[in-house]
Amino acid sequence: MGLMKKFGLFFIFLLFSVLFASAEEGFVDILDLSKECGADIRADYWKGIYELKKGRTIVRFAEGCPWYLLNMNELITGLDSRVTDDGRFEIDSASAEEVKAFFAANSSVFGGIRYIVLDPGHGGKDPGAIGYFTEGGVKKTLREKDVVLSTALETAKLLKARYPDKEVLLTRGDDRYLKLEERTEIANSVELADNESMIFVSLHANASFNTAAKGFEVWYLPPEYRRNNLVDPDTVGGVDSDVIPILNTMLEEEYTIESVILGEKLLTSLDAQVGDISVNRGPKEESWFVVRNAHMPSVLIELGFVTNREEASLLSSTSYLKKLGKGIYNGIVDFINDFEQTGRTSD
Ligand SMILES: [Zn+2]
Structure with a gap:
């Protein structure tokens, strides 16, 4: 072996060493x-x-x-x-x-869902959508704020009994008016440990000029809760502002997935409760973009149409609202079982 060849091999060895070390x-x-x-x-x-x-x-x-x-x-x-x-x-x-x-x-210390926030829409001076129906020949008025409050209270009662270790919160538990900030404040003010999560379920009832429209549907996020930023630049002091949108993209995808799963489970469980009387109008796909900036898995349920006389009559009945409350409860339980025991989508 000539000197040059030896030197060449040594050089190659040296090169590999450097490469290997840098990879290490x-x-x-x-x-x-x-x-x-x-x-x-x-x-x-x-x-x-x-x-x-x-x-x-x-x-x-x-x-x-x-x-x-x-x-x-x-x-x-x-x-x-x-x-x-x-x-x-x-x-x-x-x-x-x-x-x-x-x-x-x-891997083994996941804290699960700690808070369940139920948000009955409207209240107090804001009645929400108004419908009319006839009962025993008498014309009666139905207000959305009453329908959603009764249903939310039923769901909350069942959840509290099932989960004494979780916090079940209502944005309002009686007939009161809340400013938009007050509504979201409760969800945004709770303290979560690193390994804990929360879900947010808003309840509303629909109105339509088409008085034949009926049924329930789930939106993945109410437009009024849309947020521009998940990551608050103030809480991540010193973060380059260019990075905030990237972080937000990472987060929004996660919450979207969870919200869709929660929405699907709610539709299934509501269908099981009232599908024979009402109509499952499905998830609102066109709202996909709306959900993008939620702080947590969030959905909005439209329980039915107060503008449909037949459905308004149903929505005025305590037993029907109990069924809706049970359906929402079952959907949330199903979501929690899935979320806490088997992990997320790919498990
Ligand atoms: Zn509403």
């Missing part, structure tokens, strides 16, 4: 990390978002973002990431170690 203390492929954590991986290449999930533990990364998100509510700083020429997403090995430790420590 440099970056870790997100796919390898998911395997090491025993987590499922989901990638949205269009948005540049990567998610590792195992049970209820979720870690989410975004390309170009120097933070990553733990369980949708905690920002971890100090992330270095890159996308390789062949399209692999890699993170720095120190962060990878943190993520591994997080999966090891947190």
Whole structure:
């Protein structure tokens, strides 16, 4: 072997050593990390978002973002990431170690749903939609605010009995007027631990110029609760404002998924209670975009049409409202069972 050849081999060895060393203390492929954590991986290449999930533990990364998100509510700083020429997403090995430790420590301590907020719409000086029906030859008036309050109270009663360890909150428990801020304040003011979640269910009744319209439907979020930002720039002090939209994108996708699941379960359970008398109008798909900025899984249920005389008569009956209340209760229980025991969608 000539000197040059020896030197060449040595050079190649040196090159490999350098490459190997930099890989060691440099970056870790997100796919390898998911395997090491025993987590499922989901990638949205269009948005540049990567998610590792195992049970209820979720870690989410975004390309170009120097933070990553733990369980949708905690920002971890100090992330270095890159996308390789062949399209692999890699993170720095120190962060990878943190993520591994997080999966090891947190997989079994998911706190579940701590708060269930029921929000009967309208109230006090705001009656909501008004309908009329005839009972025993007498014309009667039906007010949306009464329908939604009775139903919410029934659902709350059942939930409290079933879940003494959870907080069941009503935005109003009697006939009172609430400003919009007051309505959302209760949901936004509760203190949640890192591993706890909450859901928000708003109740309304429909009105239509078409007096034949009838049935119940679920919206994934009331437009009045639309928010522009999930992440409050003030609470993540020093965060580059360019990063806020990325974080919001990561969060909104999560809440949308949960809201859709909650909505589906509510429709199924309402159908089981009153499907033989009423009509299941299904999820409101056109509202998909509306749900984008919720702080938590949130849905709005339209219980029926007060403008349909037949349905207005039903909605005035205590036994029918009890059925609706039971249907909502069953849907929430089903969602909680799913959420707390089997984890999210992919389990
Ligand atoms: Zn309403």
